[in-house]
Amino acid sequence: MQISAINVYQYDMPILGKPYKMSNTVLDHFDSTIVEIITDKNVVGYGETCPVGPVYQPQHALGARAALEEMGPNLIGANPLQIQNVYHIMEGSLNGHNYAKAAIDMALWDICGKFYGARVCDLLGGAVRENIPSYYSIGICPVDEAVEIAREKQAEGYPRIQLKVGGRPLEEDIAVIRRVSEVLNPGIRLAADANRAWTTRDALMVSLACEKVQFVMEQPCNTYDEVCSIRKQVHHPIYLDENTENLGMVLKAIGDGTADGFGFKTTRLGGISVMRTVRDVCREMNKPMSCDDSWGGDIIAAACVHMGATVPPHLFEGAWLAAPYIEKNYDPENGINIVNGHIDVPKGPGLGITPDTSIWGAPAIELG
Ligand SMILES: [Mg+2]
Incomplete structure (x- = not known):
């Protein structure tokens, strides 16, 4: 061929x-x-x-x-x-x-x-389940609005809520983490994703101010070195997202003890082939991970879902998809959608999408 x-x-x-x-x-x-x-x-x-x-x-x-x-x-x-x-x-x-x-x-x-x-998930070793969790990401908005969205998404069935933080007064970030954590039921996981925006000072202050709150701090600072410099002082698990530009960075972050887990973007890393390797590394090293992408339609979504279906459930933080923000599917019949905070793994061969x-x-x- x-x-x-x-x-x-x-x-x-x-x-x-x-x-x-x-x-x-x-x-x-x-x-x-x-x-x-x-x-x-x-x-x-x-x-x-x-x-x-x-x-x-x-x-x-x-x-x-x-x-x-x-x-x-x-x-x-x-x-x-x-x-x-x-x-x-x-x-x-x-x-x-x-x-x-x-x-x-x-x-x-x-x-x-x-x-x-065969389905892509089968080629990747096989799906461990046919319906995988997603997580909901709440954009920067007033604290009361974020609390309402968190309640709504929890009721819909999302097992994990991510809050976007940063780029505004730190008091608002601290307030939104505390207030949203108060309305989440036991077992619903929380992450605060600064998308590189916090200074090391900000990250340390948030961790101290929210010491009793269970949440994951995702990509708090811009550079890997900044994150390393605060790692031992922060009270919370740190996940890396934007800093994981390639497989080498993932290996370094695990080896250095900087990352407790990862928000992976399939395309940033280089596609399904590289994701397969980081999946296996994370399984070996016991690091939780997500299978996300930075937006896109049904094709990217399918790639994330096939990979996510092969990750051991106890290490899987979910697949974030742009689906809730998109008007229509590329594939009107078998497009990827989130229902009750979860996503069905496509049934057709390959990615299972006929655009x-x-x-x-x-x-x-x-x-x-
Ligand atoms: Mg992120």
């Missing part, structure tokens, strides 16, 4: 309801990039990458498409069933840009699944 053509689509997706506010950005839409890999055996695979705006992390949508245009021509003629070999071609074509490589990688797993008649490609319009880039 050979890759005969690659189409790259650009799709602007509006965010439903109010703009989504994080410590460092406000978003009312996102710019997704979808890869369609066509083979000479008429098997077609889909991948997607969607950095959430240009300031959440160094990755951005225009960069993804430029990277795909750079690497794509070298992939024509390669065997899509040999994912590792194709990955080597990508690495030989462009340094870095894991988030663009991830879209190709995802499409290759989709092709493999369709060719062998209506007309939604995306004509390809932005055609290769091969």
Whole structure:
């Protein structure tokens, strides 16, 4: 089997309801990039990458498409069933840009699944369950509003609530963590995600002020070194998200004892292939993890769910999907949706998504 053509689509997706506010950005839409890999055996695979705006992390949508245009021509003629070999071609074509490589990688797993008649989760070792937990992320908003949303989402069935914090007076961050924790039932987990916004001083003050509150502190500061410098003084578990740019950083964070767990983004790390490795490392080292992505539609969502289904439940923090904020599915029949805070693992081969490609319009880039 050979890759005969690659189409790259650009799709602007509006965010439903109010703009989504994080410590460092406000978003009312996102710019997704979808890869369609066509083979000479008429098997077609889909991948997607969607950095959430240009300031959440160094990755951005225009960069993804430029990277795909750079690497794509070298992939024509390669065997899509040999994912590792194709990955080597990508690495030989462009340094870095894991988030663009991830879209190709995802499409290759989709092709493999369709060719062998297996789901991606089966190729990854098998699903340990067919319905996995998600978690709900409450954007920056007034404290009373966050408390109401937390009550509502808990009642809906979400087993974990994440609060966005940072970018506002520290007293409000402390108040929202305390107030929301008071309305959560026992067993409902809480995380406070500063998305790099706190100074080391802020993180230490929040940890002290909320000493009795059980919550995970996610990506409190901008750099890995800052997080390391406060690690031993903070009373709370620390999870890394944005700092996990690649497998090497994950290994370092575990080796240094800096991370108690991770919020992983499938595309930032480099796709399903790299996520499979970090999943196995986390299982070996007993580190909880999530299988998220930074927005995107059904294709990314399916990749996160297939991987999440293979993570041992006691180490799984959930799959965060953009689904609650998106107007429609790429696949109207088998699209990925969150019901009662949980997500069904797709049934079809590959990623299990058959997208209506007309939604995306004509390809932005055609290769091969
Ligand atoms: Mg995060």
